[in-house]
Amino acid sequence: MKYMDEYRDRTLIAGLTKKIRARAGRFYTFMEVCGGHTMAIHKFGLPWLLPSTIRLKSGPGCPVCVTDQSYVDRAVAYAEMEEVVVCTYGDLLRVPGTSASLYDKRGEGCDVRVVYSLLEALRIAREESSRMVVFLGIGFETTAPGSAVGILEAEQEGLDNFCLLSAHKRMPPAMEAVASDAGQLDGFICPGHVSTITGMGIYEDLPRLYGMGCVISGFEPTDMLESILLLVEQMEAGRPEVAIQYKRAVRPEGNLKARALMDQVFQHGDDTWRGLGVLPDSGLRIRPEYARYDAEQRIPVEVGPARENAGCICGEILKGQKEPSECPLFATSCTPVHPVGACMVSSEGACQAYYKYRRYA
């Protein structure tokens, strides 16, 4: 298939892995931040092709995985309200809350609907004007502009029965937290889709403060291998910097229009990340002037303290400190059918990637 097979060509792949093997003069550990990269790496079986000098770790870039349990509890509380329709991306459906998941609630008859875009939630709000539509806005700078557009459209149309529960987050504070915490990382394979919006500027501190290479990568096998090669070359030359491999999608300045929309609707605030705790200025909160579209303002609910499963090591996995196979629950009591932690629920989670693609007998 055109524009796909070119990036999966065996000869190109063999050439890239040969170069990586030849140029890596020592052991390197790189973190792929984005869950989409994690899945692609394992789906294509890339660890099988890489030399033993290269070790890849999964990072905190899977939106579902880093969403705090109390957010799920809040969404469940909305789902229990008679007049509310909860609209969500499919991935969040099965994430266990303290007492139940949205999937459980849907089975009990609560109105929880899976949508592919926020526009569908807006359509539901228009068509069912007597119901209150709560859209669960999760994700990083990639999905936040879409949520901003949704709120602006609702305002323009005077759509009064629509609001958003924002768990939107910013990528840089989490990467800095990992960089300052992990110690043994040599570089980041930076998220491609986030970077299409933000551009390369958000990573500038990482080489400067932590001596780590940063390559913004595409999602095809040749993209990721080329990014690894660039990281190895940066480190071997002793010049870690921010580079764009994914040039066919990412401009240095990002998407200025999307950034402006995001800034118009959201402001930075402290936010809780699963596994990483509270990170200053890491959340995207709805600005006070759009408070009527902010679910937390519009329909206040009390949720109790979140209780996460004691055995789950999602937090250490998200920081790159442990691998899924080191978790005692992995593939025993925690499976995609009965997930305990968010990294097993999400189709972009490290645990699910290992479970689906790498659990050799």
Place this chain on the structure above:
Amino acid sequence: MHDRIVLSHGSGGEMTQQLIREVFLHHFNNEWLCGLSDSAMLSNGSGRTVFTTDSFVVDPLFFPGGDIGKLAVCGTVNDLAVTGAIPAYLSAGFILEEGLTLETLHRIAASMAEEARHAGVQIVTGDTKVVHRGKADGVFINTSGIGFLPAGRADLSNTAGIRPGDRIIVNGHLGEHGVAVLSAREELEVASQVHSDCASLNALIDQMCQVSGKIRFMRDLTRGGLATVLCEVTDHADFGLYLLEDKMPVGEAVRGICEMLGMDPLYMANEGKLVAIVDPADADDLLGAMHEHPLGANAQVIGQVAGQHPGQVVMETQVGGRRIIEPLTGEQLPRIC
């Protein structure tokens, strides 16, 4: 286990299996059912009778390449045929929702009649129930079927004869039914050129059985796709399966749509596809015979049975890496058949 039915219980994947074991097998267990095959093999003196049943709830009722009626005939014919049996008789039970137009019911019945004629089976008994508006969705159909296993032909539903080195063959492009139904339901214009592969496979299978007496195993690929069937075959087995992604027959349109929607063609539903595990000595002859039949024109050897990694399906990826293939978890797409 959940304390209520959730959609994943109907996915054909792991949760369906769990439901069958924990509820139905728990209450009904007997020597025929415990094999959990799609059909039961019953002895009747000199020969063997094969008996199966299947229900159809597809949404929408009409989709590119087929409709619920055609599906209800093909599905049951195929469940019989993959055991090696010659399908003969079907029953048809209808649950109709108040308000359904007679014109729709005529179209569905005509489609069933045509497919039954085509497959050489008779619809010999039936039942009709009507429920209040909103208590069903248009039409639900159940068909049961009886077929007869010719003397001297092996029961192909049994995995016991599978040996390392055996070749794995599929008869054509994967995932077309799933994409066709999805495109009809979601009105995906890009997918409109994909037609369901919905077809009765008994003639092709009969041709295969005449060419080779060394077909070890056969199964039709439905809800959970190729991956789910192969995982069931290797479950608790002393062999593994090794697949080559390069050799997977997947049409360009299905591939593109799956890429775009993040779906995997190996898990997408089919309604006119089978997988056969065959003695390597007969693989070429079988492939040749399949290529001569319109429903086997794109047949392909996709891998082989391995002595290594027992109980697991491992695939060499397009780029030369390796990964395992897991049973479907959750629902890929509800009400696909």
